[in-house]
Amino acid sequence: MAEKSKVWLSSPHIGNNELNYVNEAFETNWIAPLGPHVNAFEQGLQEQTQTKHAAALSSGTSALHLALILLGVKAGDTVICQSITFSASANPIAYQGAIPVFIDSENETWNMDPLLLRTALQEAKLNGNLPKAIIPVHLYGMPAKMNEIISIANEYNVPLIEDAAEALGASINDKPCGSFGEFGVLSFNGNKIITTSGGGALISENAEMIEKARFLATQARDSAPHYQHSHIGYNYRMSNVLAGIGRGQLEVLSDRVASRRNNFERYKQYFSKYNNHGFDIKFQEEPIGYFSNRWLTCILVDPTANKGLTREEIRLAMELENIETRPLWKPMHQQPVFSSSKSYLNGVSDKLFENGLCLPSGSNLTEAEFSRILSCLDTIFAKY
Numbered sequence: 460m461a462e463k464s465k466v467w468l469s470s471p472h473i474g475n476n477e478l479n480y481v482n483e484a485f486e487t488n489w490i491a492p493l494g495p496h497v498n499a500f501e502q503g504l505q506e507q508t509q510t511k512h513a514a515a516l517s518s519g520t521s522a523l524h525l526a527l528i529l530l531g532v533k534a535g536d537t538v539i540c541q542s543i544t545f546s547a548s549a550n551p552i553a554y555q556g557a558i559p560v561f562i563d564s565e566n567e568t569w570n571m572d573p574l575l576l577r578t579a580l581q582e583a584k585l586n587g588n589l590p591k592a593i594i595p596v597h598l599y600g601m602p603a604k605m606n607e608i609i610s611i612a613n614e615y616n617v618p619l620i621e622d623a624a625e626a627l628g629a630s631i632n633d634k635p636c637g638s639f640g641e642f643g644v645l646s647f648n649g650n651k652i653i654t655t656s657g658g659g660a661l662i663s664e665n666a667e668m669i670e671k672a673r674f675l676a677t678q679a680r681d682s683a684p685h686y687q688h689s690h691i692g693y694n695y696r697m698s699n700v701l702a703g704i705g706r707g708q709l710e711v712l713s714d715r716v717a718s719r720r721n722n723f724e725r726y727k728q729y730f731s732k733y734n735n736h737g738f739d740i741k742f743q744e745e746p747i748g749y750f751s752n753r754w755l756t757c758i759l760v761d762p763t764a765n766k767g768l769t770r771e772e773i774r775l776a777m778e779l780e781n782i783e784t785r786p787l788w789k790p791m792h793q794q795p796v797f798s799s800s801k802s803y804l805n806g807v808s809d810k811l812f813e814n815g816l817c818l819p820s821g822s823n824l825t826e827a828e829f830s831r832i833l834s835c836l837d838t839i840f841a842k843y
């Protein structure tokens with residue numbers, strides 16, 4: 460029997476103009492770092508996120524690393540980070556030799572719990588050891604409770620690095636994710652809502668900081684005819700070819716958001732017929748004024764509320780059909796590599812990891828793929 464083609468969790472979805480921009484880079488031999496596409500892409504990101512300055516970089520991870528460096532994070536400093544996230548939110552803290560402190564989530568948006576953040580900052584202040592930065596994340600495109608987080612961070616005068624890697628196009632009361640913190644971090648990795656095959660950006664209102672980011676990202680060369688360096692530099696800039704892909708992708712961002720939001724509505728409607736018949740599948744709901752880009756649609760399957768059905772049963776049945784799903788991010792406080800780190804916990808992210816599943820959410824899912832997914836789910840529900 461022929462293998463069924465794979466249904467991906469989230470695959471690249473190229474628009475009409477990406478190749479034109481890439482061809483332009485080739486025709487003008489503007490292949491090497493920087494160039495007109497990089498400038499135009501940065502301009503586009505500034506407009507999209509309503510921020511004044513953007514530096515296009517080689518990845519979201521490098522953007523986080525530079526943000527920490529620019530905030531003066533050094534060996535032995537502490538940095539607060541959301542526990543449930545992709546490891547790239549926390550790894551750059553370790554690159555600096557700094558110490559991560561992890562904060563659990565609230566139930567509504569699944570992101571950093573402002574109450575636990577306050578507890579952590581109160582204790583840190585008492586110990587005379589306030590963190591150098593706080594990294595909230597907008598998980599799966601759902602904005603964190605930024606108003607609460609900002610007001611607490613301001614009380615203690617600790618800057619925010621907003622990890623908006625999954626949240627380009629999301630907003631709270633029309634204010635874009637990425638524009639709330641001292642710094643915002645974006646990612647254009649292959650699985651994100653738009654992609655440059657690999658890439659990221661650091662955004663900020665602070666012109667001087669973004670200028671410094673560009674300097675550090677291009678090997679920290681002093682202005683001299685020879686190579687001279689007074690700082691340790693990095694090779695973190697985005698190339699002109701990849702920025703060309705990014706320009707084309709930005710043109711279709713609002714379509715991509717609409718498709719992904721449509722996926723969410725479709726899944727939600729599908730599950731509602733079972734939720735009226737003894738099941739209780741839960742979703743990541745938008746608080747009033749919140750707009751998620753619905754990068755990934757995720758469900759929570761608590762077996763005690765679903766006749767014993769588990770998310771693992773769903774995941775394995777999908778896998779047999781060559782349909783990719785994935786448990787929610789495993790919280791950092793549960794990761795072996797961070798096992799000695801301090802954390803402030805309330806049980807929420809443990810439950811999310813235990814019961815949560817990300818469903819195929821690409822903006823390029825076809826009708827045939829959707830039918831395969833839903834009929835696989837029908838077969839599972841029919842057993843209960």
Ligand SMILES: *Cc1c(COP(=O)(O)O)cnc(C)c1O
Nearest residue numbers: 518519520545547548624646648
């Ligand atoms: C993807 C991602 C990153 C890292 O971005 P890269 O461009 O892959 O380096 C950071 N944080 C979160 C939450 C992400 O999902």
